Amino acid sequence: MKKYTLTAILLHWLIALLIISAFFLGVTMVDIHGITPTKLRYFSWHKWLGVTVLGLASIRLLWRLTHTPPAYPANMPNWQHKAASGLHGLLYVLMFAIPVSGYIYSLSAGIPIVYLGIIPLPVFMGPNPELKPLLKELHYLLNMSMLALVCAHVLAALKHQLIDRDGVLNRILPW
Numbered sequence: 001m002k003k004y005t006l007t008a009i010l011l012h013w014l015i016a017l018l019i020i021s022a023f024f025l026g027v028t029m030v031d032i033h034g035i036t037p038t039k040l041r042y043f044s045w046h047k048w049l050g051v052t053v054l055g056l057a058s059i060r061l062l063w064r065l066t067h068t069p070p071a072y073p074a075n076m077p078n079w080q081h082k083a084a085s086g087l088h089g090l091l092y093v094l095m096f097a098i099p100v101s102g103y104i105y106s107l108s109a110g111i112p113i114v115y116l117g118i119i120p121l122p123v124f125m126g127p128n129p130e131l132k133p134l135l136k137e138l139h140y141l142l143n144m145s146m147l148a149l150v151c152a153h154v155l156a157a158l159k160h161q162l163i164d165r166d167g168v169l170n171r172i173l174p175w
Contacts (some may be wrong), residue, residue, distance in 0.1 A: 004171055007063055007067075012172055015053060015056050047102065047106065050099040051099060053095060054096065073166040084156070098139065105132065108125065110127030
């Protein structure tokens with residue numbers, strides 16, 4: 001079975017690692033009570049991870065649009081093709097929507113983002129106390145959606161590997 005390109009494989013696993021890291025860092029930082037140096041550092045790292053995911057997701061989308069992915073196995077049912085395509089599409093949407101919602105949420109809180117502590121990102125809106133709680137909730141809901149979809153994605157990959165044994169997972173593995 002044909003594999004994804006090395007670039008696609010590297011982007012897939014790097015973005016996955018960054019998303020997982022940002023998720024767990026986000027869960028950890030919001031549980032820290034008060035405003036502490038550690039909490040502020042975690043918030044910065046979380047934002048930097050989000051900006052990095054957004055940049056890499058942009059590269060990944062451009063790569064995907066210019067490189068045809070390997071075909072699914074011929075014996076894979078059509079509904080699974082459609083489900084996999086839909087799931088991948090939703091994951092792509094969330095790879096953009098989550099960092100953008102976090103960025104706008106941060107701006108609505110009056111906190112600009114300085115990427116890696118060096119590069120100030122554009123501030124296109126001022127603090128907005130009315131919008132802030134809505135954006136916080138949106139960012140949370142988008143993250144919970146990503147969690148559910150990633151779990152479905154992993155379970156589907158394991159099903160193809162362990163039950164169907166059709167080589168679908170091998171297409172994206174780096175070895």
